[in-house]
Amino acid sequence: MNTLYQDFFMPFPDLAGPLATTLAERGYAEPTAVQAAVLEPETAGRDLLVSAQTGSGKTVAYGLAIAGEVLAGAERLGHSATPLALVVAPTRELALQVQVELTWLYAKAGGRIVACVGGMDPMAERRQLAHGAHIVVGTPGRLRDHLERGNLKPQTIRAVVLDEADEMLDLGFREDLEAILETMPAERRTLLFSATVPRGIAQLAKGFQKDALRIAATNEGKQHSDIEYRALSVAPGEMERAVVNTLRFLDPRTAIVFCTTRAAVARLHGNLVERGFSAVALSGELSQAERTRAMQGLRDGRARVCVATDVAARGLDLPDLALVIHADLPNDPETLLHRSGRTGRAGKKGISALIVPHNRRRIAERLLMAAKLQAAWSGAPTADEIHAKDGERILASGIEMLEAEPDEMDLELGRRLLEGRSAEAIAAALVKQLRAPLPAPEELAAAQARPAPQPRTMPAPTEVGEGVWFRMNVGRSNDADPRWILPFLCHRGHVTREEIGRIRIMDRETRFEVAPYAAARFAHAAAKPGRDDAHIRVEPADAPMEGPARRGPPYPGPKRPYAGKRPAPRRD
Structure with missing residues (x-):
């Protein structure tokens, strides 16, 4: 890279050496907020506690932040039998992604990045560690295992990064993290990167960092604009x-x-x-x-x-x-x-x-x-709406296809297709062909908004009400009980408890009342049973049957088993 290019196109003017060249060649126009923050002069050599949004470029940020410890002023890294830096990530996928990012970032410097994650062959990882690495990236459990077995030697580690530290605590890795950090050299940098800084992260930082500089590279309280x-x-x-x-x-x-x-x-x-x-x-x-x-x-x-x-x-x-x-x-x-x-x-x-x-x-x-x-x-x-959107996309792709210059063979085939057929028929066949691989859209029931609360008086249980009556083919002989019937009706019929009126349980069936304004919605939804309650039929009833009317209490579960006939709860 010539000097003129370096002077005018280096995206990180305060960063020198092979990393700056790599970033320029990768098309980095300017540093993100977190990348700029970790490169400020006051961060040099200090422990950092950084909060940054996901997608903010924090992997590159801490890759640059630890460059001083890894490169130690050298343009090119030589062989290192033991690692110079350690990065701990909560999941296998993230650790492998970090390995990929740091590999290209340190490629021109000759950096060797090794990943140690759960689910991979530990023997192969042991051989890679024995061959030497400049930076090791891994998940907490696997890194701790390699440390305890002596495969990972921490004596030369100058910097430790905890990536997504809040997620690691949420996943229960505190003990592993503490065990890893306790084995690290006392004279090291410790960098914690986290989307948020809850109390657990603050305690971890206090216990394992020295005079850490707090960097908030997030727009706290603001919605992500992208x-x-x-x-x-x-x-x-x-x-x-x-x-x-x-x-x-x-x-x-x-x-x-x-x-x-x-x-x-x-x-x-x-x-x-x-x-x-x-x-x-x-x-x-x-x-x-x-x-x-x-x-x-x-x-x-x-x-x-x-x-x-x-x-x-x-x-x-x-x-x-x-x-x-x-x-x-x-x-x-x-x-x-x-x-x-x-x-x-x-x-x-x-x-x-x-x-x-x-x-x-x-x-x-x-x-x-x-x-x-x-x-x-x-x-x-x-x-x-989906069919209309499909039409727009098909029309756009069809116009794009027509703009391509056909050769003579294609034109001849086109003329032969037009013989005895209208242009509309051929265009319709093309549209059908373009539409064929698209998954069919689903017909959705109207997601009817619940009406605004209105003063209304439900009839007393001893009176005949003005609600709409329905019946279901479950009664006392099937252990019918309002405590499970009420939540079942609400789920099956897409109604609330307040919209179910009186419930009359007979020997072989149950009749119940639905508020007039919700009756049509209930009838439409209740007519479509789920996999677990197809044996229960719900249908309109001409009138309530004689018998006691009851409303069930808030659902605490049945007093006794339902003999296998109550529908299992639907989890959709």
């Missing part, structure tokens, strides 16, 4: 259909869908594949080889959708990830921010969409408020 948040209101039980339609309407190059359990991941992944999506699954039960294949499929474009649990997706950095879908609402605002932070990275725009059953809207609103996020509320995309 992430657009959307909340999609749907009817209960239609989460999977809403996910399908959201993927079809937005049509991202790569998307990730979050579920809370492994079982939910397996079910949703299977349904997406069955519908024609190129999807992979990531959950804790997969082997490292399976997880690696899934990630590679996403990176090379063979798969476009990843269905994952929170634990499996920690630290993922997928190229061109434009869409995050929360199929299951996260449990806390930190998880919401962490999930959403998989997109909107490195200056690219992204969308974070929450699928919200209308009976959980208040929970979603409180979650967004706690995370200090503003989301645009709407229904999930409908089949008609």
Whole structure:
């Protein structure tokens, strides 16, 4: 690289040597906020406690921050029998990504980066460590194991980095982290990078850092400007259909869908594949080889959708990830921010969409408020909207195809196709061919918003009310009890407890009253049983039967088993 290029195009003017050259060649125009912060003169040689958003370039940031300890002023690194720096990451995927990032960053300096992660062959890692490394990257459990076995020798380590330290504490790695840090040389730098700095991180920093400099490279209290948040209101039980339609309407190059359990991941992944999506699954039960294949499929474009649990997706950095879908609402605002932070990275725009059953809207609103996020509320995309969007895309791709200059052979075939056929018929056949590989959109029930509370008087249990009566083919002989019937009706019929009136239990059937304004919604939803309650029929009744009327108390569980006939709880 000539001197003129170095003078005018170096993105990090205060950084010299091979790392600066590498960054310039990789197209880095200017440092991110966290990268600039860790290179300030007052950070030299000091322990750092850094909070930075996901996607802010923190891997490169701490790679640059420890360059003084690793390079020690040299332009080129020689062989090192023992490591000079250690990076600890919470998950296998993140550790392997860090290895890739540091490998290209230190390539011109001759740096050798070795990864030690759970799920990989420990004997192969031992051989790599014996061969020598300048920087070792790994997960807490595997690094501790190598330290205790003597495979990883810490005597020459000059810098230790804890990446996503808050996640490591959440995953229960405190004991491993403390054991690792206690074996490190006293004269070392310790750098903690974390999205947030809760009390546990502050205690860890106080115990293992010396006069640490606190750097806040986040826009605390401000919404990530590159992430657009959307909340999609749907009817209960239609989460999977809403996910399908959201993927079809937005049509991202790569998307990730979050579920809370492994079982939910397996079910949703299977349904997406069955519908024609190129999807992979990531959950804790997969082997490292399976997880690696899934990630590679996403990176090379063979798969476009990843269905994952929170634990499996920690630290993922997928190229061109434009869409995050929360199929299951996260449990806390930190998880919401962490999930959403998989997109909107490195200056690219992204969308974070929450699928919200209308009976959980208040929970979603409180979650967004706690995370200090503003989301645009709407229904999930409908089949008609998806067909219209398909038309726009097909028209654009068709025009692009027509703009290509055909050769004489193609023109001849075109003339022969036109013989006896109209141009409209041929164009329609082309549209049909372009539409054929697209997964069919789903028909969604109207996610009817709950009406505003209005003063209304429910009839007394001894009177005949004005509600609409329904019946179900379960009675006293089947251990019918209001304590399970009431929540069952609410779930099956997409209504609230307040919208269910009197309940009359007979020997072989149960009749119940539904508020007039909710009757049509209830009838539509209750006519579609789930897999676990298909044996229970719910249908309109002309009038209530004579008998005692009861309302069940808040659901505490039945007093006795239901003899195998009560529907199992649906988890969709």
